[in-house]
Amino acid sequence: MIWALLLLSLLLLMFLLVPVWHRDKADDLYQSEENLRLYQERTDELAASDLDEEQKQALQLELDREFLAANSGVATGQKNASVRYRWPVAAGLFVVSVGATVLLYQQWGAANELRATELLEKASQVELTQPERNELIERLAVAGDKQPDNIEWNYLRGRLLNANGDFAQAADVFADILVVLPQEATADRAATMTLLAQARFFAADQKADDSMYQLLKDALELTPGNRQALGMAGMLAFELKDYQGAINYWRQLWLGMGDSPEAQMLAQGILRAVEHVREQGGEVDLSWMKRTEIKVLVDLSPAAKAAVDPADTVFVLARALSGPPMPLAVQKLTVAQLPLVITLSDAQAMAPGMNLSSHEQVTLVARISKSGQPMPQSGDWQIEQSPVSNHEENLIKLTISELLP
Structure with missing residues (x-):
């Protein structure tokens, strides 16, 4: 230029x-x-x-x-x-x-927007200095004023203000965005409601009120599985002494998480809410907090054993009986390790919300992949068993015996 x-x-x-x-x-x-x-x-x-x-x-x-x-x-x-x-x-x-x-x-002209874009690209590679962050916030404000129909500029500004600790300003930005967002943009409205509730909560020195709580309820009506909204809704419910509500929100979030440090921290919060419910004379069923595990004995039929090599890859997985094909749990072995008893559990989940605990019935698959790739191909050997309850306590035996055409 x-x-x-x-x-x-x-x-x-x-x-x-x-x-x-x-x-x-x-x-x-x-x-x-x-x-x-x-x-x-x-x-x-x-x-x-x-x-x-x-x-x-x-x-x-x-x-x-x-x-x-x-x-x-x-x-x-x-x-x-x-x-x-x-x-x-x-x-x-x-x-x-x-x-x-x-x-x-x-x-x-577009000098302001070009500079803002340059700073955003830099921020994606390295952390900006505080003067650069302040400059970016100011330039995003100018861009938002010049192009009020372009919500992205103000959305980015609100996120930066939140990260910068300027929660009151961030809340004002998100409130303005919510006014102009069309009703049919449900995902965007839910995300903005969640950010608005979060900004107002921290701007009020982490003191919850019913209006913040209602924003999160509305967000979850639009997108029930929103993890950020579930976590925030549980937090505000706890602060407002709605302990059963906190348990309900956190339960949905916990069931979608693997066995991770974050899940363990969330479990502590759930147990604190349970204590308060019991102090008030209530009862809470925590059987759902027991992590799902399925024990599987993987073996080979004589025909399969004669046709494969010891170094060939073996995939053992569980996938939802009805739902997306992504595995809920998976282990990778070699033919030389068989026969072997393995345990499929939530710790092997490949994505949040896609684990054994979140699906009552699953399909178990054991497959020898000649190519080493997880997708089945002609010449692979496998076995499937379905349906299997995710609460199955007995050892399930999978004998690989079928040649894929």
Whole structure:
């Protein structure tokens, strides 16, 4: 952008200065022709006069001197005066034109958005300094004011303000976004409601109120599985002494998590809420907190054993009986390790919410992959068993015996 502006400025300078060069020459030529015309006219008048020859010669000599002096003035004084005044005027016009171009570009152009995009790209690679973060927030505010229909600028600004600890400003930004978001944009509205409730909660020194809680309830009606909304709703329910509500929200979140440190921390919060419920005379069934495990004995049929190599890969997995094909739990072995008893559990989940505990019935698969890839291919050997309860306590035996065509 800078190089393009410099190039345009150079062209503008040439446009302004060319008339200065050519006008000096044109003016000199015009003045010389006018002096010559006057000189010739007065010489003719002198020749036609009744004066004697001596007087005519004296006057002609005076005319010659005036003509020479006039031409010398054109070549020196007038030219210097012209240059003296025209060059500053041209330079002034150039400065004004360039300055106006830059100011108008800053006002109406995309310089602000380009700089904001540059900072966002940098933020995706390295952490911004505090002055850079402040600059980015200001530029996003300017972009949002210039393009009020472009919600993304304000959304990014609100997220940055939240991360910066400016929760009150972030809440104002998210509230404004919620006003202009269309009703059919359910996912965006749910995410904005969650962020708005979060910003207001922290702006109020982590003191919950019913309006924040209602925002999260509305968000979960739009997107029931929103993990951030579930966690925040449980937190606000706990603060408002709705302990059973906190347990219900956190249960949904916990069931979608694997056996991780985050799940263990959430379990502690659930147990605290359970204590309060029991202090109030209530009872809570916590049988769902027992992690699901399925024990499987994997073996080979004689035909399969004769057809495969010890180094071939074996995949043992469980997937939902009805639902997406992504495995709920998976283990990777080799033929040389078989027969072997393995345990499929929530700890082997491949994605949040996709684990054994979240599906009552599953399909178990054991497959020998000649290519080493998890997707079945012709020439692989496998066995399936379905349906299997995720609460199955007995050992399940899977004998690989079927050749895939």
